Amino acid sequence: YGLWIATLAVANLARTVDLGLGWSLTRQVAAAQASGKISQTAAFVSTTGNAFLLLGALGAAFISLLGLPLSVGLHLSPAHQLVARTVFFLAGLTFLSSQLQSFASDLLKGMRRFDVANSLTVSLVILQAAGIIVLLWAGFSLVPVALWSLLVTLGVTLASLLVVARLEPRYRFRPGLFDWPSLRRHLPFGLSSVLAEWTGWTAWQSAPLIIGVVLGSAFVVPYHIATKFPLASQEISWRIGEALFPAASQKAGETAAQREILEVGTRWILVLVLPLAIVLWIVAPHLLRAWVGQASPSTVLVLRLACAAVVADAVGRGAQELQWGGGRVRIVLAALGAAAVVGVALNLWLLPRLGVPAAGWALLAAMVCCSLVLLFPAVRLCRVSLPQTLATAFQGLLLPVAACIASTYGAIYLFPFQGWLAVLAAALAGGAAYVTILYFRGSRAEERVFIRQNLQVPATLAIFVFRSLRRKLES
Numbered sequence: 001y002g003l004w005i006a007t008l009a010v011a012n013l014a015r016t017v018d019l020g021l022g023w024s025l026t027r028q029v030a031a032a033q034a035s036g037k038i039s040q041t042a043a044f045v046s047t048t049g050n051a052f053l054l055l056g057a058l059g060a061a062f063i064s065l066l067g068l069p070l071s072v073g074l075h076l077s078p079a080h081q082l083v084a085r086t087v088f089f090l091a092g093l094t095f096l097s098s099q100l101q102s103f104a105s106d107l108l109k110g111m112r113r114f115d116v117a118n119s120l121t122v123s124l125v126i127l128q129a130a131g132i133i134v135l136l137w138a139g140f141s142l143v144p145v146a147l148w149s150l151l152v153t154l155g156v157t158l159a160s161l162l163v164v165a166r167l168e169p170r171y172r173f174r175p176g177l178f179d180w181p182s183l184r185r186h187l188p189f190g191l192s193s194v195l196a197e198w199t200g201w202t203a204w205q206s207a208p209l210i211i212g213v214v215l216g217s218a219f220v221v222p223y224h225i226a227t228k229f230p231l232a233s234q235e236i237s238w239r240i241g242e243a244l245f246p247a248a249s250q251k252a253g254e255t256a257a258q259r260e261i262l263e264v265g266t267r268w269i270l271v272l273v274l275p276l277a278i279v280l281w282i283v284a285p286h287l288l289r290a291w292v293g294q295a296s297p298s299t300v301l302v303l304r305l306a307c308a309a310v311v312a313d314a315v316g317r318g319a320q321e322l323q324w325g326g327g328r329v330r331i332v333l334a335a336l337g338a339a340a341v342v343g344v345a346l347n348l349w350l351l352p353r354l355g356v357p358a359a360g361w362a363l364l365a366a367m368v369c370c371s372l373v374l375l376f377p378a379v380r381l382c383r384v385s386l387p388q389t390l391a392t393a394f395q396g397l398l399l400p401v402a403a404c405i406a407s408t409y410g411a412i413y414l415f416p417f418q419g420w421l422a423v424l425a426a427a428l429a430g431g432a433a434y435v436t437i438l439y440f441r442g443s444r445a446e447e448r449v450f451i452r453q454n455l456q457v458p459a460t461l462a463i464f465v466f467r468s469l470r471r472k473l474e475s
Contacts, residue, residue, distance in 0.1 A: 302359065
């Protein structure tokens with residue numbers, strides 16, 4: 001297991017050498033879809049695909065060659081050293097394949113075919129996980145696991161490239177075609193996007209390192225535990241942002257369309273993030289006791305402050321994707337840079353005085369600062385006021401939020417059980433109340449359609465299982 005973790009760490013290190021090609025590719029393809037200049041963009045797509053291939057080959061060589069000294073440096077037995085070299089080699093080939101899969105995925109996002117991109121990604125995850133579970137259950141070693149991961153990645157990559165070629169033949173992957181001037185024009189945007197990503201990572205992830213330096217490594221644990229669930233819920237706003245980015249690229253320069261992207265994007269993110277943050281805030285002590293056996297006041301406070309930081313980030317996420325997709329990456333970089341500076345400075349100042357909760361306050365202040373820096377230029381660009389934008393985003397959410405709070409508290413204090421059952425009951429009660437009131441009182445037409453479609457999923461699965469069982473019984 002330790003060898004597998006080390007291999008994944010090396011692969012993640014190779015992924016940091018990124019030129020921002022994915023951001024540039026998605027943005028240019030989205031703009032071409034709007035303008036109809038697909039033929040002119042095809043050369044850039046081919047060049048980007050070959051750049052992905054080149055970076056993948058370099059990364060594969062890096063992973064494979066680094067496996068040679070690491071197989072000795074990890075203090076493995078002679079027999080396991082051979083296993084380690086084989087695993088690193090397979091991981092390198094997997095990295096090469098995953099780069100081409102990333103190229104196809106970014107291309108599909110630019111075409112706004114998120115349904116196809118998400119289906120391929122989900123297939124990759126399910127097939128890898130299921131195969132690894134079966135192999136481990138059957139008693140196989142690490143090499144078959146690495147080989148299975150490679151085969152699944154190759155299969156999904158091939159399927160992704162074939163789907164792209166079928167949807168738009170002019171965007172099919174053509175090895176060897178490389179137009180350096182076309183790629184060079186987009187490198188500033190790509191590199192700035194990578195820098196923005198690193199800066200955003202610093203704003204969100206630097207606290208554990210600072211806590212370890214200032215207070216000691218033992219104090220990192222409560223912060224890491226407290227922020228685990230809030231940061232997982234933040235993935236929702238990031239995934240919605242992926243849909244807003246190509247839309248903003250398509251509508252760059254159109255004030256009315258940009259205003260709609262800002263308002264609708266901010267609204268959708270809040271509609272989905274708010275109930276999760278509210279439920280986590282309320283059940284925080286019960287969740288921690290069920291998970292790790294204790295809930296100290298400082299850990300509960302950090303969890304709740306992280307929930308507030310996620311909501312603060314959600315308020316500015318639509319503005320961030322609007323600026324980023326429109327090519328104004330300097331504004332995004334300035335906002336994320338301000339958040340990183342505020343977070344690091346407050347951590348260094350407050351941690352010796354307040355302890356671990358200081359990191360929660362620093363994270364919240366950083367996200368509020370980031371959202372404000374993003375929102376003010378965004379509302380000026382869209383020729384709308386900030387209060388009007390926020391009022392539109394929060395319209396009709398007061399009653400659903402109140403119902404969610406009341407139902408979650410009611411379930412916590414009325415449910416006769418403790419532990420995970422109480423947490424799940426409170427989450428289901430709060431979520432059901434929120435969705436019900438939102439559907440009948442606060443939602444818009446597209447939100448009601450979304451709710452109905454998601455409510456139909458369990459019924460569809462139940463009908464499928466019932467019919468499958470009935471056919472088997474009849475046969």
